[in-house]
Amino acid sequence: MAITIKDVARLANVAPSTVSRVIANSPRISEKTKEKVREAMEELGYHPNFIARSLASQSTQAIGLVMPSSTDKVFQNPFFPTVLRGISEGANEKQYALHMTTGKTEDEIFDGVVQMVQGGRVDGVVLLYSKVEDKVLTYLQKREFPFVVIGKPFKHVEEITHVDNDNFRATKEVTEYLINLGHEAIAFIGGDLNLVVTVERLLGYEKALRDFNLPLKQEYIIHEEFLREGGQGAVKELLSLEQPPTALVVADDLMALGVLNTLDEMGVSVPDDISIVSFNNVMLSEMSRPPLTSVDIGIFDLGFEAAKSLIQKVENPKEPVKRIIIQHQLIKRLSCEVPCQNKNY
Known part of the structure; x- marks a missing residue:
């Protein structure tokens, strides 16, 4: 027999509605109660039915990720696995899944974003880049769909939430x-x-x-x-x-x-x-x-803050526009020194 919310509520000695709020990570529930309910869920082996929750709340509990180019090129660069790890951790804190574009060309990537948005597959989008000309960003702006940019937007900087370095x-x-x-x-x-x-x-x-x-x-x-x-x-x-x-x-x-x-x-x-x-x-x-x-x-932090900011926008449409700057640091190793004056190549 499947374990239900009522079973968890009975073991934790709380109301079924409290269990639902704990699953949704509601700030109205104390950390002590959350811990008690989560312990009951773990003991019973209960796992929330996120599909049912999504249908009820009209939320997908998913974030769309838009790459700057085809994945075969993107994943050659260690920047992307690291920034994705940051996004994943930020999303996981709020129990959001990730949905990634996989197009090989700009047109395929754009079509993938349209399918994600119009197909209701995601609640918001993270752009893992910022371009001078980008029809994906223009599309998201026109639809007033929640999105966050990793990088500095080329235009409308004050209107777009973004996470960047200086x-x-x-x-x-x-x-x-x-x-x-x-x-x-x-x-x-x-x-x-x-x-x-x-x-x-x-x-x-x-x-x-x-x-x-x-x-x-x-x-x-x-x-x-x-x-x-x-x-x-x-x-x-x-x-x-x-x-x-x-x-x-x-x-x-x-x-x-x-x-x-x-x-x-x-x-x-x-x-x-x-x-x-x-x-x-x-x-x-x-x-x-x-x-x-x-x-x-701070590549990991770029991703983590982007996911966190997007989820805040999704859960509160009135969330103000933010510009988050991740600090940089020069790590000095062995590839620089005073120049040699006489070079023969």
Whole structure:
């Protein structure tokens, strides 16, 4: 015989309505009562029927996740498993499930979002990126559907709840770090310029050079995908220049790994011949040879706060718009040092 709410209520010596409120994690129920009811549920092996609850409350208890590109590319980058772990933990606290887009192209991803929203499959959406032009975001705004962005929205910043780092400031700081080591020829390897994070980091790099009256050379700025292959192609191009850089600001650790691999193949020593600063501080940066100096952007916290903010919007449509900034920290390792003045590539 199936265990029911009434069985749990009887064992916990509370009303069935109290058990329902505990399952919904109602703030009206004391922690002591919640603990007692949860112990009774565990003892009886009772599991809430979330499908029935969803039909009754017209809530799916699910969050939609929208990726910036196809999953086969996305999951090559350690950023995404980490941010998803943060989202999952934030969702799990409120017993929300996750529903992910799986399209291979922008049109397929957009169609997947439309199906999630119009099919009533999710209560809200997290965009795991911010683009300069994005029809998914425009669609969600027009439908007034709850969503949160991980990253800084390109437009309507004051109208959109988002969780981000101060990418402009972080990149300005790491460029200044290289300048203070004595580097003047500093290149920037960034991602797709349609991604706002790339734009913000590029602007921070440029501002640091201007503040120190250093020349801004367009040939020192290269944009590739946030993949290892992107870093490989970029560094080959930079080192083929008549005056190659002595230091690199790389916008992503996975790209930086590609840079390190290529430099090793070319017989270029890091940091003796060239210094590198990267972003994300994932496990790759610590395990690389040499270990990468990298900016820790709190990836897990980005995901956790995004899920938490979205659920607040879902459960309270009057929840005010928020801008949550996750602090960054430069983790200094062994990929940077004072420049060698005589280089032969």
